[in-house]
Amino acid sequence: MDLWHIERQSEGTDLRIRIEKILFEHQSEYQSIQVIETETFGRVLVVDGYIMMTEKDEFIYHEMMAHVPMSVIREPRRALVIGGGDGGVVRELVRHECLQKVDLVEIDGDVIGTSERFFPSVASGLSDPRVTVRIEDGIRFVAEAEEEYDLIIVDSTDPFTGPGEGLFTEEFYRDCSRILRRGGILVNQHESPYYCENASVAKEMHGKMRRAFPICTVYQAYIPTYPSGHWLFGFASKDVDPPGDAVPGRMEGIDTRYFNEEVRKASFALPNYVRELLG
């Protein structure tokens, strides 16, 4: 009898992945955490029933979240990651020697522990001496923070369930804006434009981000293990032209498997139906 991870994409539409083995199951204070072994994707981290990352394609999401903004920020010294407890975004950030300080604020310490145990190559960046890991509520952290950041990355779960919900409010974006220095950039996971459930969230959150930031758009990547495979990232700032010019030499010596300069520029080219959705 086969065991399957069945993930709803939309009404009557599922992605179904055969589970070779359940490696870990745990109910944390905030959410259910599962690690499964699969043939096609290797190990998969599942939170509240949704795929967060797979060994096969985590590089796409993490590279695109980190290197797209890092390519254009003039003098990035300090980065803040909200969520992202698996460590993948931090792993990509610390490859940039110009960053002096990376704060990771993850509400659920069990996500970090799970990643360190089952996805050591993803969590590897968390031990970099420039990284400070804080197990606390990102919403409160941002509301109370006084330091400014050059880069804020909101690597959250979906707003449907769990602790991610408060990371999709206008108030949260305004707090982020307050601690984002001039020339800085905020990026976040911005759902998919395709299936109506994700698209309505994308539309709503984009409206809220727009009210908090004068410059606001989305960019996109092919991530097959997220619903529809067409995934959006929000890009917001006070003064940085979104596709802008890359800082010369910024990616020098950083090998990537998805990201490159052409892909970065191209990722901002939105199909007409996505433009219309976001207004």
Place this chain on the structure above:
Amino acid sequence: MDLWHIERQSEGTDLRIRIEKILFEHQSEYQSIQVIETETFGRVLVVDGYIMMTEKDEFIYHEMMAHVPMSVIREPRRALVIGGGDGGVVRELVRHECLQKVDLVEIDGDVIGTSERFFPSVASGLSDPRVTVRIEDGIRFVAEAEEEYDLIIVDSTDPFTGPGEGLFTEEFYRDCSRILRRGGILVNQHESPYYCENASVAKEMHGKMRRAFPICTVYQAYIPTYPSGHWLFGFASKDVDPPGDAVPGRMEGIDTRYFNEEVRKASFALPNYVRELLG
């Protein structure tokens, strides 16, 4: 008891779509043809168990197959479509008034009949007076053709099964090259780079295309109902720079839901792992 269309993406990985109603089932001389009604995608055309198109997203595939090459061919007069019996590519082509002749060569007349009956808005272009529909083998047609074309579009099924197989050989590409005039372009459906089954086909066919055409690359689109959602199109010519400059005014008056000039240029920006796959 629910009835599902289960489509294998890779080992132990399926896309599963609930069937509201089976509208049509038929075994043609060449393949099985099915039309199902679904909640999320509307009507879906299934050939030999694989989704060929859905009402929800057929515009993405058809616009990207037709308008990407049409944007850059200098004086397109004559187009040839091999396969494409649903009529979607032809519908997009005949929106270009500069085209004087469109030949559609589809081996399976039952695909055309099914599309006219169940997808009239897709098949609509087939009745344009500039269109000639030929129910015959595209491989033989191209081998024997003496006329030249400005544009050849190979809109085939996968090579895994059925009559599509011969449209993936070096000999076929050489025949296409022979009847492609200077300044002309060939595009084809080129599988996905993501799941290993599709990726190995993409790699192999790209090698064969390269041996037949001096200029050869791929471009891509987000098509959620094809495996992985990351779909490639082959672009081959004797002399046309792939992303090149669009012919001014070529898209004037043609409204599209996915395609635009930025998307066209961006579609040629390939992630590093795709570049490596194709060599």
